[in-house]
Amino acid sequence: MEIAYWILAGLLALLYLYSGGxxxxxxxxxxxxxxxxxxxxxxPVVRVIGxxxxxxxxxxxxxxxxxxxxxxxxxxxxxxxxGLVLIQIGGIVTHVSRGxxxxxxxxxxxxxxxxxxxxxxxxxx
Numbered sequence: 001m002e003i004a005y006w007i008l009a010g011l012l013a014l015l016y017l018y019s020g021g022x023x024x025x026x027x028x029x030x031x032x033x034x035x036x037x038x039x040x041x042x043x044p045v046v047r048v049i050g051x052x053x054x055x056x057x058x059x060x061x062x063x064x065x066x067x068x069x070x071x072x073x074x075x076x077x078x079x080x081x082x083g084l085v086l087i088q089i090g091g092i093v094t095h096v097s098r099g100x101x102x103x104x105x106x107x108x109x110x111x112x113x114x115x116x117x118x119x120x121x122x123x124x125x
Contacts, residue, residue, distance in 0.1 A: 005120040009060040009077070012113055016057035016084065023050025037094055049087065056084045060117065074121050081118035085111055 023031065023046050031038045031046070038046050059080025063073035088111035095104045 001120055001123045005064075005117065008113060008117045008120065009064075009081075012081075012084065012110070012117060013057040013061045015110070016053040016060075020050040020053030020055075020057065023047065024054065037098060040098070041094075049090075052083065052087060056080045056087070059083070078118050078121040081114045081121060084114040085118065088114065 022034075028038050028043055028046075057080075060077050063076040063080075064070075066073060088107045091107045092104050092111070095101070095107065
């Protein structure tokens with residue numbers, strides 16, 4: 001189960017580091033072609049979402065990697081995974097409210113992947 005956790009957590013971390021990083025550092029005009037919803041949400045909120053994604057990615061990897069207080073580290077990683085689940089729920093709600101039901105497939109996939117990562121963390125404890 002540890003190997004499955006590391007594979008899934010690593011993939012999620014890479015994706016969320018990229019996705020969160022561009023939300024934090026790129027302008028609204030640069031984000032608009034990829035994320036049409038940035039016109040309806042204030043940029044400070046978009047930046048907070050990006051920062052939460054980056055922190056979630058770090059939380060999936062860094063605490064278990066250090067080996068310090070293993071139980072607490074895994075609990076922190078589980079909390080990070082649950083936070084990423086909540087971000088995807090918010091993304092799904094945003095897309096549905098904009099009538100973009102066809103584009104929620106990625107959100108659902110990421111939600112499931114983060115939920116499985118959280119579950120793998122509980123099995124690891």
